Amino acid sequence: MSHSLRPLLGGLPLAAAIGLAMPAQAADNSVNFGVPSWPGITVKTEIASQLLEPLGYTTQSDNVGLQVIYQGLKSGDLDVFLGGWLPAQEPMLTPMEDSGSVTRIANNVDGAQMTLAVPEYVYEQGVTSFADLDAHRDMFEGEIYGFGAGSAASEILNKAIDNDTWGLGDWQLVDTSTVGMLSAARDAISREEPIVWVGWTPHWMNIEMPMRYLDDSKNLFGKGNGASQVLTLMNADYADAHPNLTAFFENFTFTAEQQSWMIKAFGLDKKGREEVANTWIQDHPKRIQDMLKGVTTTNGKPAWPIVKEALSL
Numbered sequence: 001m002s003h004s005l006r007p008l009l010g011g012l013p014l015a016a017a018i019g020l021a022m023p024a025q026a027a028d029n030s031v032n033f034g035v036p037s038w039p040g041i042t043v044k045t046e047i048a049s050q051l052l053e054p055l056g057y058t059t060q061s062d063n064v065g066l067q068v069i070y071q072g073l074k075s076g077d078l079d080v081f082l083g084g085w086l087p088a089q090e091p092m093l094t095p096m097e098d099s100g101s102v103t104r105i106a107n108n109v110d111g112a113q114m115t116l117a118v119p120e121y122v123y124e125q126g127v128t129s130f131a132d133l134d135a136h137r138d139m140f141e142g143e144i145y146g147f148g149a150g151s152a153a154s155e156i157l158n159k160a161i162d163n164d165t166w167g168l169g170d171w172q173l174v175d176t177s178t179v180g181m182l183s184a185a186r187d188a189i190s191r192e193e194p195i196v197w198v199g200w201t202p203h204w205m206n207i208e209m210p211m212r213y214l215d216d217s218k219n220l221f222g223k224g225n226g227a228s229q230v231l232t233l234m235n236a237d238y239a240d241a242h243p244n245l246t247a248f249f250e251n252f253t254f255t256a257e258q259q260s261w262m263i264k265a266f267g268l269d270k271k272g273r274e275e276v277a278n279t280w281i282q283d284h285p286k287r288i289q290d291m292l293k294g295v296t297t298t299n300g301k302p303a304w305p306i307v308k309e310a311l312s313l
Contacts, residue, residue, distance in 0.1 A: 244298075
């Protein structure tokens with residue numbers, strides 16, 4: 001395949017850092033993806049690349065940080081980003097949408113959510129909502145596990161502690177890292193001990209760990225108890241110049257369970273991104289056919305017959 005995953009070299013100008021000399025032109029059949037080091041976005045981008053290349057597109061996947069991705073979308077140095085998580089990234093996205101430089105194409109994950117989680121056996125013991133936490137403070141030793149200081153989740157929980165929301169004023173946020181938080185959760189579960197942590201879907205934790213999300217009528221993590229969108233974002237000029245690609249990405253969607261499987265296979269089981277993407281494609285030919293409805297090759301032929309033959313679906 002012609003696509004690659006290149007790391008960002010610190011200190012370089014944006015176009016140099018992502019290996020591009022200028023924004024993509026309308027007549028160009030290249031698709032330049034921004035990809036942070038997140039397993040789910042990495043695999044989804046690989047799936048898109050494997051589907052688009054038989055249609056005549058050349059894809060490039062650049063492994064860069066989130067701020068650089070948004071800068072690249074704004075300038076046109078990057079064309080597509082499959083990880084616009086809202087509401088967490090709202091402060092970065094809104095100014096670019098308001099200026100007309102970046103446009104949202106679709107929510108590509110159905111069922112995404114972030115809120116507090118507990119092991120299933122704790123949930124069954126009666127801790128089913130944020131309102132139940134403080135009554136069981138001793139059980140949890142007054143600790144909530146987070147995945148990193150400065151994260152949106154950390155800010156939400158620290159504010160709740162400061163305001164004594166749900167009686168959390170005398171609780172402590174144990175902020176480590178994603179790996180540290182999930183290790184603590186897995187260790188507690190292995191001993192059937194109580195623990196409460198910041199959980200989200202899609203992620204492999206939903207497959208590997210017996211867990212339940214707590215109800216929160218105050219919606220501390222956002223409307224719908226942390227219900228989230230994972231947006232496909234495009235440079236606005238690029239989207240206007242490439243209606244065929246816009247049609248493709250409007251159809252390019254997954255369930256949270258499907259992306260959780262991708263994250264587990266790539267991020268936890270350490271399988272290669274190309275293998276994980278190809279396995280998912282081979283296992284979901286009907287879904288691929290639906291994704292390609294109304295989409296053509298770069299020379300105007302219907303997409304599905306071409307992809308079906310190229311990928312032996």
